[in-house]
Amino acid sequence: xxxxxxxxxxxxxxxxxxxxxxxxxxxxxxxxxxxxxxxxxxxxxxxxxxxxxxxxxxxxxxxxxxxxxxxxxxxxxxxxxxxxxxxxxxxxxxxxxxxxxxxxxxxxxxxxxxxxxxxxxxxxxxxxxxxxxxxxxxxxxxxxxxxxxxxxxxxxxxxxxxxxxxxxxxxxxxxxxxxxxxxxxxxxxxxxxxxxxxxxxxxxxxxxxxxxxxxxxxxxxxxxxxxxxxxxxxxxxxxxxxxxxxxxxxxxxxxxxxxxxxxxxxxxxxxxxxxxxxxxxxxxxxxxxxxxxxxxxxxxxxxxxxxxxxxxxxxxxxxxxxxxxxxxx
Ligand code: ACO
Numbered sequence: 001x002x003x004x005x006x007x008x009x010x011x012x013x014x015x016x017x018x019x020x021x022x023x024x025x026x027x028x029x030x031x032x033x034x035x036x037x038x039x040x041x042x043x044x045x046x047x048x049x050x051x052x053x054x055x056x057x058x059x060x061x062x063x064x065x066x067x068x069x070x071x072x073x074x075x076x077x078x079x080x081x082x083x084x085x086x087x088x089x090x091x092x093x094x095x096x097x098x099x100x101x102x103x104x105x106x107x108x109x110x111x112x113x114x115x116x117x118x119x120x121x122x123x124x125x126x127x128x129x130x131x132x133x134x135x136x137x138x139x140x141x142x143x144x145x146x147x148x149x150x151x152x153x154x155x156x157x158x159x160x161x162x163x164x165x166x167x168x169x170x171x172x173x174x175x176x177x178x179x180x181x182x183x184x185x186x187x188x189x190x191x192x193x194x195x196x197x198x199x200x201x202x203x204x205x206x207x208x209x210x211x212x213x214x215x216x217x218x219x220x221x222x223x224x225x226x227x228x229x230x231x232x233x234x235x236x237x238x239x240x241x242x243x244x245x246x247x248x249x250x251x252x253x254x255x256x257x258x259x260x261x262x263x264x265x266x267x268x269x270x271x272x273x274x275x276x277x278x279x280x281x282x283x284x285x286x287x288x289x290x291x292x293x294x295x296x297x298x299x300x301x302x303x304x305x306x307x308x309x310x311x312x313x314x315x316x317x318x319x320x321x322x323x324x325x326x327x328x329x
Contacts, residue, residue, distance in 0.1 A: 003175025004127040004167050005328040008070070010063025011163040011295035012056045013044040013282060020156070027152035034156045035280075039258020043159025043283030045144045052086035054094045056162035057140040060291075061099050064136070064164040072099045075166075076132035078106035079123055081115030081139045081287040083194070083316070084146060095138065104136070112192070113254045113315025115139055115287035117182070117323050120167065120311075124177040127169045138164045141286035146194050148214035157256070158215070159283035163291020176328040178308075181237035182321035188225065191218045192316040226260045226314050230322075231267040234310055237322040245270055249307035250297070254314055255279040255289035264312075276302070276309075286315065303327050 019042040020031035034040055046056065057080060065072060078101060080092035085108055087094070092106035111118045116139035123135040140162035149155045167177070193216050198208035230253065238245060251270050253261050258279055265275055276297045285292055290311055297303050307327045314320035 001128050001172070002130060003170045003172045004124045005170045005174055005176030006325065007166045007168040007329060008064045008067040009163065009165050009291060009295040009298055010060045010065070010067065011161065011292045012059035012063065013161040013292070014046040014056065016045045016047050017042050018045050023156055026149055027155060029152045029156060037259070038157065039279050040156065040283045041280045044161060046142045046160045052091070053082055053084050053140045053142045053162070054086060054091050054098065056142070056160065057082070057091070057095050057138045057164070058098045060140065060162040060164040061095065061136055061138055064166050065099070068166065070134070070166065072101040073103055075101040075104040075134050075136045077123065077126055077135045078104045079109050079119040079135065079137050080106070081109045081111065081119040081137070082141055083110050083112050083115065083286060084142045101136065111319050112317060113256065113284070113286050113289065114313035114317065114319040114321055116163070116290045117180075117311060117313035117321045118319070120165070120177065120323050121180045121182065121321070123167045127167060133169045135167045136164060137167060138162060139287035139289070139291045141288050143215065143286050146212070146215050151214065153219055154215050154217055157284045159285050161282055161285035161288040161292050163288050163295055165291055165294070170328070174328050176326050178324045178326055179237055179241045180321065180323040181233050181240070183229070183233060183319065185318045188221070188318045189316070191221045191225070191318060192216070223257065223260060225318055226256065227263040227267070229320050230264050230312050230314050233320055233322045234268060234312055237324055238310070241324055243308065243324065247308055248274060248310050250274055250276050250303060250309045252276040252290060252293055252297070252309055252311045254312065255282065255293060256284045256315070305329070
């Protein structure tokens with residue numbers, strides 16, 4: 001067994017910025033309602049008929065590689081956490097080709113807003129068992145493509161973006177991915193989904209075919225789920241590592257709602273000065289939200305060597321989980 005640590009990060013967002021005032025021209029809402037209920041002021045939206053999640057994922061990945069002057073050919077594995085691929089068979093292979101990581105194995109991982117946490121944990125397993133040395137983990141989503149822009153209960157929440165991290169094998173002493181705790185409750189999968197609906201029937205062989213709907217969400221239930229389950233996951237994870245909440249340097253939660261972030265921190269007695277958040281600028285970018293915020297926090301020199309970062313994702317599935325990281329760069 002060897003250690004694994006995050007070596008570099010990168011992120012990318014589309015140019016078009018849509019603020020709450022613009023949204024209130026499309027649906028009956030207001031900047032005040034959105035800011036008070038969610039903390040979101042604006043979000044980025046991908047435009048361009050030929051643009052997809054792959055473009056954002058590639059840009060974020062190249063930025064991460066450039067930071068440590070690493071050749072894409074040194075990447076052994078690419079895990080693309082996304083729920084909005086531009087090919088249902090997967091988009092990771094397109095990222096592999098476009099960034100020129102020709103020696104890397106590449107696959108998609110779908111777990112909505114928990115996708116990045118699950119991808120980091122998956123990458124760490126491949127590294128710790130000695131299979132791979134350099135893994136590129138990307139969280140990227142363009143949920144604007146699956147949002148009903150006439151539904152005010154969901155269209156105010158989501159934005160597009162991508163974040164990438166390079167995770168590298170290291171000695172056990174330098175290990176930076178200390179532990180994790182993961183959960184799924186499939187009984188509640190209907191609380192937040194992009195359901196596939198059968199529409200037509202092929203008469204000759206009785207096959208039903210259809211298409212995906214827009215995002216469907218029971219906001220109140222998802223809110224209650226997040227504020228009750230996420231603190232428990234964090235407690236369990238910290239307890240398994242014998243780390244007290246007082247020793248936590250930074251709490252980085254999936255950027256879904258400012259009220260959820262503060263409620264979770266309060267339940268853990270973690271002071272709000274330890275929160276990493278950029279939700280007001282980007283909204284909920286699903287699998288991208290955590291690596292996007294991590295990259296920004298590192299760029300502004302918030303995070304120092306040996307800092308303990310508690311990262312938690314939660315969302316559709318329902319899925320939720322925690323990974324505890326010690327910054328080792
Ligand atoms: N503007 C104005 N009024 C609105 C809007 C809006 N955009 N949206 C809803 N309302 C109205 C409703 O119609 C309702 O009116 P009524 O009382 O007359 O029926 C009222 O506001 C209250 O609606 P609620 O849905 O109860 O509002 P709530 O306070 O719960 O806030 C919100 C809604 C922000 C969606 C909240 O429930 C939330 O954040 N939930 C969690 C969402 C989340 O975290 N999702 C994670 C997704 S992660 C993933 O996996 C993709």
